Amino acid sequence: MNFEQFRAPWWQPGGHVQTIWAALCARQGQTPAWRRERWETPDGDFIDVDFSIHPADTGAPTLVLFHGLEGSSSSHYAKALYQVCAQRGWHLAVPHFRGCSGEPNRLLRAYHSGDSDEVDWILRRLQQGVGGELVAVGVSLGGNALARWAGVQRQAALELVKGAAAVCAPLDLVAGGVHLGRGLNRWLYTPMFMRTLVPKALAKWQQSPGLFDRLRLQRARTLHEFDDVYTGPVHGFRDADDYWSRASAKPLLKQVAVPLLLLNARNDPFVPACSLPTPDEVSAAVQLWQPPHGGHVGFASGAWPAHVHAMPLAVTEWLEQWL
Structure with missing residues (x-):
């Protein structure tokens, strides 16, 4: 083929x-x-x-x-x-x-x-x-x-x-992340990821209270919002935009x-x-x-x-x- x-x-x-x-x-x-x-x-x-x-x-x-x-x-x-x-x-x-x-x-x-x-x-x-x-x-x-x-x-x-x-x-990652946060993608796929990502991040907060803004994380509805609160800062990036930009291949x-x-x-x-x-x-x-x-x-x-x-x-x- x-x-x-x-x-x-x-x-x-x-x-x-x-x-x-x-x-x-x-x-x-x-x-x-x-x-x-x-x-x-x-x-x-x-x-x-x-x-x-x-x-x-x-x-x-x-x-x-x-x-x-x-x-x-x-x-x-x-x-x-x-x-x-x-x-x-x-x-x-x-x-x-x-x-x-x-x-x-x-x-x-x-x-x-x-x-x-x-x-x-x-x-x-x-x-x-x-x-x-x-x-x-x-x-x-x-x-x-x-x-x-x-x-x-x-x-x-x-x-x-x-x-x-x-x-x-x-x-x-910038193009992909923005695309996932829009339209049908936001309702079909983003909730699937958030169902496991958010509880895992909240468990990290329990290990270290104050690690990030817990209320902001609980309000997150897109991967950009999640990465802005947790993934970016916890892994050495300034925020989601910095993470997506520097981590792209x-x-x-x-x-x-x-x-x-x-x-x-x-x-x-x-x-x-x-x-x-x-x-x-x-x-x-x-x-x-x-x-x-x-x-x-x-x-x-x-x-x-x-x-x-x-x-x-x-x-x-x-x-x-x-x-």
Whole structure:
């Protein structure tokens, strides 16, 4: 399949349907079984990493999946990647960003879209523990963090991974954040994220009363308002605008040296098409796939009720050429 021409089934009109159908209705295959490891971080916190347990040779490649906002190894795209990695005989590792594995992390900080230092530490730790080569995939928030890491590391990224892919990443966080706060997006998707983000942040306030303006957080109805109160200041940014500007991967894409695939559907409700990078905004190491359909991490295809394996198959096939 030429994935740049990907088209959803005729009965999935528009980016909203393609996004929601893939997450809630499409076939995902057998439920994966994981082996979990808890890693202590250098700053006294922890993350949980889930490893696939399907048969694979010791020296087979390991695909590292960086999940999206409030995602986990239970996300539909993680389950689909599990099936595809099993078919290819690859190992799969899903490191959970802090607080996303089902247990609150210890520190007041959580995770954010530009956390390239955390990505670097995770990849270096994995490189020491696996027998084969590493490739990496980041989805949505995890995709921006991975792409930003590639831009920050430049040539040094080649020492850790053979190739990387960012799927449906909001590479321009300002454009994506503003888009999510408007119109139907504000009512469809923002409440879904806020249902878990706000209680987690309030738990941090209980750890450290006065950490932020609690009443402002409770009144927050958009991701900009949430990031302005909590994510930005707690993670070293002035406010939401400073966070979104400095954490975006797009300004660093000309510095990328490792083979990097950027896959973005042009009808993604989270990421306006006008914000997507153009060929003159990226380095020669970056390949752009911008199909007309797919929604946000959708890409469901096949007979009713469709499946979500097309994207993982295409992305892993692209990564395989670098191994």
